[in-house]
Amino acid sequence: MxxxxxxxxxxxxxxxxxxxxxxxxxxxxxxxxxxxxxDGDPPYKTGLAALEEGWLLLQSPQITPPPPGRExxxxxxxxxxxxxxxxxxxxx
Amino acid sequence: xxxxxxxxxxxxxxxxxVDGYLRFEGIVxxxxxxxxxxxxxxxxxxxxxxxxxxxxxxxxxxxxxxxGTPLSDxxxxxxxxxxxxxxxxxxxxxxxxVGPDPVFDHxxxxxxxxxxxxxxxxxxxxxxxxxxxxxxxQLFYFPNEVRAGEGGTRFVPGTHLRRVRAExxxxxxxxxxxxxxxxxxxxxxxAHHGLWHAGQPNPSEHERWMYKIRLNPRVPQVKLWNTSDLxxxxxxxxxxxxxxVPADSVGRRLRRRHDWQRGHEERYDLRQRALLWRYLSGDTxxxxxxxLTRVEQRxxxxxxxxxx
Numbered sequence: 001m002x003x004x005x006x007x008x009x010x011x012x013x014x015x016x017x018x019x020x021x022x023x024x025x026x027x028x029x030x031x032x033x034x035x036x037x038x039d040g041d042p043p044y045k046t047g048l049a050a051l052e053e054g055w056l057l058l059q060s061p062q063i064t065p066p067p068p069g070r071e072x073x074x075x076x077x078x079x080x081x082x083x084x085x086x087x088x089x090x091x092x
Numbered sequence: 093x094x095x096x097x098x099x100x101x102x103x104x105x106x107x108x109x110v111d112g113y114l115r116f117e118g119i120v121x122x123x124x125x126x127x128x129x130x131x132x133x134x135x136x137x138x139x140x141x142x143x144x145x146x147x148x149x150x151x152x153x154x155x156x157x158x159x160g161t162p163l164s165d166x167x168x169x170x171x172x173x174x175x176x177x178x179x180x181x182x183x184x185x186x187x188x189x190v191g192p193d194p195v196f197d198h199x200x201x202x203x204x205x206x207x208x209x210x211x212x213x214x215x216x217x218x219x220x221x222x223x224x225x226x227x228x229x230q231l232f233y234f235p236n237e238v239r240a241g242e243g244g245t246r247f248v249p250g251t252h253l254r255r256v257r258a259e260x261x262x263x264x265x266x267x268x269x270x271x272x273x274x275x276x277x278x279x280x281x282x283a284h285h286g287l288w289h290a291g292q293p294n295p296s297e298h299e300r301w302m303y304k305i306r307l308n309p310r311v312p313q314v315k316l317w318n319t320s321d322l323x324x325x326x327x328x329x330x331x332x333x334x335x336x337v338p339a340d341s342v343g344r345r346l347r348r349r350h351d352w353q354r355g356h357e358e359r360y361d362l363r364q365r366a367l368l369w370r371y372l373s374g375d376t377x378x379x380x381x382x383x384l385t386r387v388e389q390r391x392x393x394x395x396x397x398x399x400x
Contacts, residue, residue, distance in 0.1 A: 009263060013355035022352045025265035042268060073223075074360040075255045077264065077352075 001088045004029040008037065008055055008084070010047050011077040015063055017047040023077055034087045047081045055083035095318035098184025102321045105188065105372060106345040109365050112252030113283035119181050120278035125235040127172035129301050132235075135173075136201040157196045163307060164193050173303060176233065185282055188317035189229050190309040197228060197306035204243035204291065204300040212291035213262035214246070217306070221286070223255070225371040226313060228285040233303045237277045243294030244273030245281075245302065250350040252286035253364035261288050269351030314374040322373065329379035342369060343380045359383065 011023035021042035028036065037043040044050040051057060059082040066073070094100050100114070108114050120128075138156070157166025163186075167174025176182065186194060204210070217230065238244040248270045251261075272292055273281065283289075285306065294300050315322070330336060331343035338344065346365045349358055359381075366380045379385045 009265075011264065013357065020354050021268075022354055023264045023267040025263055041266070070255075072360050072363055073255050074253065074357065074364060076260060078357065 002091050004034075004087050004089055006030060006034070006036075006085050006087070007058075007082065008050065010042075010044065010050060010081045010083065012047050012079040012081060015061060015079050017051070017057070017060070017081065019079070020046055030087050030089060033089060050083055055085055058082040058084050094181070094184055094188075095320070097318055098180045099316075099318040100185060100188035101318055102325050102342065103345065105317050106325075106342050106369070108189070108282075108284070109368050109372070110346055110348050111249045111350075112287040113247070113249065113281050114185070115275075116181070116185065116280045116282070118276045118278045119280050120176055120179065120233065120235065122277060124172060124176055124179075125277045128176055128233070128235045128303065131172045132201045132203070132301055132303060136203055139201055157199070159196060159198055161196050162193045162310075163196050166196050176303075177305070182231075182280065185280075186229065186231070186307060189227075189282065189313070190307050191311040191313065191316050193310065194229075195308040195310055197308050199303065199305035202291065202302040202304055204294040204302075206294060206297050206299055208243065208294045210291070211293050213259065214248070214264055214267075214288050214290045215262060216256055216258050216286055216288055218285045219258040221255075225368045226309065227252075227368075228306055228308050230283050230285055230287075230304055230306045232273075232281040232283065233305075234273065234275060234279050234281075235277060235301055235303070236298070238274050238279075238300060239296065239298070240274045241272070241292075242274075242296040242298055243292055243300035244275075245289055246270060246272045246292050247281075247283070247287055247289040248350075248352070249287075250353065250361065251288040252284035253361060253368065254286070254288075256288075264288075267352050268354075313372060315372070326373060326375065326378065328377050329382055329385040331380060332382050334381075342373075342378070346380050 006029055007027040009025040010021050013020040013022050021044055024042055026037050044053065061078060061080050094104065100108070104114060157163075163177065167177060169175070232245060248267050250269075325340060325342050327338060327341040327343040331338065331341055333347065346362065346369065353361060362380055363383045366378065366384055370376055370378050
C-alpha cells in the first residue's frame with residue numbers, strides 16, 4: 001500500500017474557521033483515484049463544514065499587523081485555511 | 093449605454109470603479125470582425141517571433157506601433173485593427189477612461205486553438221505598479237462569438253484595486269462571483285489594468301481569437317467622461333449607509349458588493365473605490381460611508397497640536 005495526500009485550500013470571509021468560504025483550490029495527489037470535493041460553488045459553506053466532512057486542518061492564517069501605512073490596503077485574500085486528507089492506495 | 097457623444101456616463105464610470113471593467117456587446121460591426129481576424133492571423137507569428145532571437149520583418153499590411161507613441165500613430169489604414177480602434181464608440185470609451193489619444197503601451201494577439209487544453213493560472217498583468225489611483229486600461233476584443241466553455245477569458249470582477257504581485261493570486265483556483273467570458277462577435281471588454289484574469293481551455297471545435305491592447309493616459313484622468321449627469325449623482329461625505337443616503341448617488345453605486353466580498357473585508361475595497369472616485373471626479377470632498385473623511389478630520393486635530 002502507498003499513501004497519497006489531497007490538499008484543500010479554503011479562503012474564508014473572516015478569520016474564524018466557521019466563516020463563509022469565498023475561494024478554494026483542490027490538489028489531488030491520488031490523480032483522481034479517490035474522492036474529490038463536492039461540486040457546489042463553493043464546495044463547503046464554511047471551513048467548519050469541511051472539518052465535518054472529514055478534512056483535517058493543517059494550517060490557520062496568521063493574523064499579523066500590516067506594515068505601517070498599509071494597514072487598510074486590500075491585497076491577497078487574507079484568511080487562508082489549509083486542509084488535508086490521506087488515502088491508502090494499492091502500490092502501482 | 094454611453095452618452096450621445098460616445099463617451100461614458102457617470103453611472104458607467106461608477107460601475108467601472110466597482111467592477112474593474114465594462115462590457116460592450118457586439119459593438120464592432122461583423123464585417124470588420126472578420127477582417128480583424130485576418131489581420132490577427134498575419135500579425136500573430138510576428139508577435140510570437142519577437143520572443144525569439146531574430147526580429148522578423150513587419151507584418152504585411154500592418155505597421156507595428158511603437159511603445160510610448162500616441163494611439164493615433166498606430167495601425168494606419170488599411171489596418172482593420174486600426175479601424176476598430178478608431179470606431180467612434182471605441183474612441184469614446186477610451187477617452188472617458190484614459191483621455192484623448194492615449195499612449196500605446198503594447199498589444200498582443202491571443203489565440204486559443206480548437207481543442208486546446210491549456211489553462212492559464214489567475215494573474216494580474218500589472219507586475220510593477222504604482223500605489224496612486226491612476227490606471228491604464230486593457231481592451232479585450234473578441235471578434236468571433238465565444239460560447240460558454242470555449243476559451244473565454246476567466247476574470248474576477250472587483251479585484252482591480254487590490255495590491256498583489258502578478259502570480260501571487262494563482263493559487264485561487266475558484267473564487268465566488270468569477271466569470272468566464274461568453275458573448276457575441278464584436279464584443280469588447282475594457283478593463284482596469286489590475287483586474288485578475290486567466291486564459292481558459294477551449295475544448296470546442298472553434299478557434300478563439302482575442303486582441304488585447306494596453307493604453308496609458310496622457311492627461312490626468314479627471315472628468316474625462318460625459319459629466320452631464322455628474323452633479324445629480326455626486327455625493328459629499330454625508331452619504332453614509334447608517335445615516336442618510338440619497339435615492340441615487342455615486343456612493344450608493346460604489347457600495348455594490350461582489351459575491352466574494354463577504355464579511356467586513358469589503359470595506360477596504362470600498363475605501364479604495366472612494367479614493368479612485370476622488371481622483372476621477374477631482375473632488376476631495378467625496379466619500380462613501382465617511383471612511384476617509386472621519387480619519388482626515390481627526391488627523392487635522394492632531395496636527396493642530398503639533399508633534400505627539
